[in-house]
Amino acid sequence: MERGSAQATPAGAAVAADGASGTTERGPPAPARRHRTVLIVGNDVPRRQALAAALAAGRLEAITADWGNAALCLDSFRPSALVIELGTAAPVSLADYRALRARAPRARVPTIALAATVDAATVDAAARDGVTEVLPQSVEPGLVLHRLGNLLRVHDLLRGWRTSESRRRAIAEALPDTLLRVDAHGTIREVLALGRDGLGLALDVQGPGRRLDDLLPVPADCSFAELCATALARGTGAERELLRPGGDNVQAIDFRLVPIDAGHGLVVLRDISHRHGSDTVRRALHYDSLTGLPNRARFMSRLEDALGGQPRRSSVAVLRLQVDQFRRIEQSLGPAAADELLAEVGRRLIGMTEQAGGTPASAAGHVAIAGRLHQDAFAVLAVDLRGRDACDTIAEHIRSQLARPVSINGRDVRSTVSIGISLWPENGTDPETLLRNAALAANHARVDGTARLYTDTMRLRSLRSLDVEQQLQHALEAGQLSLQYQPKVDVARRRLLGFEALLRWESPVLGRVSPAEIVPVAEQCGLIQPLGEWVMRQACLDARRFNRDAAAPLPVAINVSAGQFAGGDVASTARRAIDMTGIDAALVELELTESVLMQDVGSALRVFHDLRQCGIRLSIDDFGTGYSSLQYLRRLPVNALKIDRSFVKDIADDKSANAICTAVVTLGRSLGLEVVAEGVETVEQASALRARGCTRLQGYLIGRPMPATSVAAWIGRGEWQRAIDRTELPLRAEY
Numbered sequence: 001m002e003r004g005s006a007q008a009t010p011a012g013a014a015v016a017a018d019g020a021s022g023t024t025e026r027g028p029p030a031p032a033r034r035h036r037t038v039l040i041v042g043n044d045v046p047r048r049q050a051l052a053a054a055l056a057a058g059r060l061e062a063i064t065a066d067w068g069n070a071a072l073c074l075d076s077f078r079p080s081a082l083v084i085e086l087g088t089a090a091p092v093s094l095a096d097y098r099a100l101r102a103r104a105p106r107a108r109v110p111t112i113a114l115a116a117t118v119d120a121a122t123v124d125a126a127a128r129d130g131v132t133e134v135l136p137q138s139v140e141p142g143l144v145l146h147r148l149g150n151l152l153r154v155h156d157l158l159r160g161w162r163t164s165e166s167r168r169r170a171i172a173e174a175l176p177d178t179l180l181r182v183d184a185h186g187t188i189r190e191v192l193a194l195g196r197d198g199l200g201l202a203l204d205v206q207g208p209g210r211r212l213d214d215l216l217p218v219p220a221d222c223s224f225a226e227l228c229a230t231a232l233a234r235g236t237g238a239e240r241e242l243l244r245p246g247g248d249n250v251q252a253i254d255f256r257l258v259p260i261d262a263g264h265g266l267v268v269l270r271d272i273s274h275r276h277g278s279d280t281v282r283r284a285l286h287y288d289s290l291t292g293l294p295n296r297a298r299f300m301s302r303l304e305d306a307l308g309g310q311p312r313r314s315s316v317a318v319l320r321l322q323v324d325q326f327r328r329i330e331q332s333l334g335p336a337a338a339d340e341l342l343a344e345v346g347r348r349l350i351g352m353t354e355q356a357g358g359t360p361a362s363a364a365g366h367v368a369i370a371g372r373l374h375q376d377a378f379a380v381l382a383v384d385l386r387g388r389d390a391c392d393t394i395a396e397h398i399r400s401q402l403a404r405p406v407s408i409n410g411r412d413v414r415s416t417v418s419i420g421i422s423l424w425p426e427n428g429t430d431p432e433t434l435l436r437n438a439a440l441a442a443n444h445a446r447v448d449g450t451a452r453l454y455t456d457t458m459r460l461r462s463l464r465s466l467d468v469e470q471q472l473q474h475a476l477e478a479g480q481l482s483l484q485y486q487p488k489v490d491v492a493r494r495r496l497l498g499f500e501a502l503l504r505w506e507s508p509v510l511g512r513v514s515p516a517e518i519v520p521v522a523e524q525c526g527l528i529q530p531l532g533e534w535v536m537r538q539a540c541l542d543a544r545r546f547n548r549d550a551a552a553p554l555p556v557a558i559n560v561s562a563g564q565f566a567g568g569d570v571a572s573t574a575r576r577a578i579d580m581t582g583i584d585a586a587l588v589e590l591e592l593t594e595s596v597l598m599q600d601v602g603s604a605l606r607v608f609h610d611l612r613q614c615g616i617r618l619s620i621d622d623f624g625t626g627y628s629s630l631q632y633l634r635r636l637p638v639n640a641l642k643i644d645r646s647f648v649k650d651i652a653d654d655k656s657a658n659a660i661c662t663a664v665v666t667l668g669r670s671l672g673l674e675v676v677a678e679g680v681e682t683v684e685q686a687s688a689l690r691a692r693g694c695t696r697l698q699g700y701l702i703g704r705p706m707p708a709t710s711v712a713a714w715i716g717r718g719e720w721q722r723a724i725d726r727t728e729l730p731l732r733a734e735y
Helices: 045-057 070-077 090-103 120-128 141-174 224-234 278-286 296-308 326-333 335-352 389-403 431-448 456-478 515-525 528-546 562-567 570-581 594-599 601-613 630-635 645-649 655-670 683-691 708-716 719-727
Strands: 002-004 037-041 061-065 081-087 111-115 133-136 178-183 188-193 238-246 249-259 264-271 316-323 366-374 377-383 406-408 411-413 417-424 451-453 481-490 495-507 511-513 556-560 588-593 617-623 640-643 674-677 696-698
Touching: 037 045, 037 070, 045 061, 045 081, 045 141, 061 070, 070 090, 081 090, 081 141, 111 120, 111 141, 120 133, 133 141, 224 238, 224 249, 224 264, 296 316, 296 366, 296 377, 296 431, 316 335, 316 389, 316 431, 326 335, 326 411, 335 366, 335 377, 335 389, 335 406, 377 389, 377 431, 389 417, 389 451, 417 431, 431 451, 431 456, 456 495, 456 515, 456 528, 481 528, 481 708, 481 719, 495 515, 495 528, 515 528, 515 562, 528 556, 528 562, 528 570, 528 588, 528 708, 570 588, 570 601, 594 617, 601 617, 640 645, 640 655, 645 655, 645 683, 655 674, 655 683, 683 719, 708 719
Parallel strands: 037 061, 037 081, 081 111, 111 133, 417 451, 495 556, 556 588, 588 617, 617 640, 640 674, 674 696
Antiparallel strands: 002 061, 178 188, 178 264, 238 249, 249 264, 316 377, 316 417, 366 377, 406 411, 481 495, 481 696, 495 511
C-alpha cells in the first residue's frame, strides 16, 4: 500500500508496491490523512504512482494498493472514492471488483474504472456492477482528478438530500397530523405525512390524484373544491371541523388549509374526537351547528322515514329554499353578518315546523321537517296538503316569514328566498329525486324571485344546459365561437351610427346555440370571464379593421352580462382589449343591463366612472325591464338608453307599450341621453318610434347581423341608406 498527499514531492508522492506478492513497500512517512481520500487499485505500479501524484496536487489524499490488499485498505481508510484498473481482461477485473465490494459492503462510494478498451460491453458490465464512470487507461491523470471532483460534488449533494429526506420522514412520522399538498381544485397532489394513524384514509396507497370531496365529509357551506379555489385565490387560510361516521363511533377531524401559492395549499388533518363527548359529537354529526337545523344527511334520512309512512293518496311536497343575493350580502356586510342571517333563517324555519307547534295560517298543511342543505340552501317537507294550491299557500307563508327584516349590527337586512317545489309521488318517489327536482324548480324561481312547481320541461332544459356546459369549454378552445354585427342608424340625421357585436355559436354537436343559452351557462360554470374577455378582444379587433376605410367613426357595442360585471374587473378587461388591438377607446361602447346596477349600486357607479375615464361609451340595455331607481340613473355616467325589444314589438298596437316607449324617450331627453330602440322589424314599428321622437333604430328592418368580413361590403353598397329609406313612411296620426 502507498499513500500520497498534497505536501509530498512528485518523487515521493507514492512508492510502488509489489502487486503480485501482495506486500507493501513504504516510502517516506505520509502527512496526516485528509478528509478526502481516494483509493487507487491496480497492478500497474507506475500508473498508480502517476495518478497518486496528480490527485495529491489536487488536494486529494491518495492511497494506492494492488488487488491483493485492496479490501483491507477499503475497510481501514473508508475512502471517499475509488479508482480501479481493469486491465486487458475487463470481466476478470470486474469480478475482482465485485469481490472487493462484497468484502466491504458499507463502502458505497463513486468509482472510476480505467479500462484497456472502452466499448459498450465494458461500460454496460461496469455499470451493472456499480462503477460510476469508465475511462481509457491512456487518459491524462489530470482528467481523472477533474472527473473525481465532479463525482464527489454530486455524491455530497445526494448524501445531503438523503439525510434531509430521512430527517423529514422521521419528523413527519412523529407528527400527529396528516399533511397533504392539494391544488386549487381540491385534488391531492402529494402526501407529505400520514400522522400516527393516517386517520384510516389509506392515503399511502391511493392518495395522489384523489379529490378531498370524495375522501372527507363535505362541509355544509361549500365543497372542498370551492373552498380551496377561494382560499388559494385570496391567499387566506380556511378551517373546518368535520364529522366522519365509522361504525358505532363518530370521528371528529380538524381540517386546516394553509396557502403555499396561488395554485397549491397545505392541508393539515388531525383527529380531535377526544375533545368532544360522544353525545356532542353525535349531535354535531346530524345537526348544523350554525342554524340548529338537521343537516343534509339527517334531513334526507328523516325525509325517507316520513315518505315511508305516507299513504299513497297523501299529498306531500318537498320545498327547496335558496336565499336570494346571499353572496352580495356576504360581500357587503361580511361573513359574520351573513352567518347571522342564516342563523335567523334557521330559527324561523324551526319555529314553523310542526314539532315546534307552528302551522301555516290557512291550515293548508304542515311544515313537518326543515333542514340546511349547504351554505345558503334549505329544504322543507310539507305534509297533509289539501291539493296543489296548498303548495302555494305553504310557500307564500314561508316567504313572508323569512322576508321580515333581520337586525344585524344595528342595520335591518332584508332577504327573500326563491322556492322550488316537487310533489310526492308525481315528481319523484325517493328523497334524492324529489330534492333534485325541487332544486331545478328553485333555479327557475330565481329568475322572478317566486315559488315554482317542478315540471318535466325544467328537466329537459337542465339536460340541455348540461350539454351546453360540457361543450362550451371545448368551443372556446377550438375557436367555434364567432361574432356578427348588427347595424344601428339615425333616421333623422340619415347616418350610420355603428354596430352591435352579437355572439354566435354553431356547435358540431349541439347545432346552433343562442346567446340566451350560452351566457347563463357560462355564468354558472365559471366560464363567463374568459368568454367575455374573448368577445371584447375580438370585437375591438374587428371594429379596428372595418373602421380603417370608414368615412365616419363606427363604434362597436359589446354586451356585458351581470355575471361578468360582478365576477371580474370589467374596466381592466376593456383596457387590455383596447391596448392589445390598438383601437381608439371612443369606438368602444359597453352595453349593461339594469340588473348590473341593482346588484351593488356603489360598486357599479365606481366601475362606470372608471370606464368613462378610459374614454369608453356606456349604454343601459333592455331599459324598462328592470327596477333601476331614477336617483341612481341620474348619477350614472352613461351615454345612451336602449328601449327593450319587448316594448318595441307591441308599440304599434299596445297602448301601454306605446306609453312606456314615450316615457323612456322623454326621460332620455331630460337627462341628455341618446335613446336607441332595438328589435325594430316592421315599418309600422319604425314609424311609431319616430312619432315618439326616437330616431335611433336597430333591428332586422335596418339590417340583419353579419360577419365582420361582410361589414365593409354592406356599407359600400349603401345598404344602410336603403334601410333608412324603408323607415320613411308617412306618419299616422294615431301614433
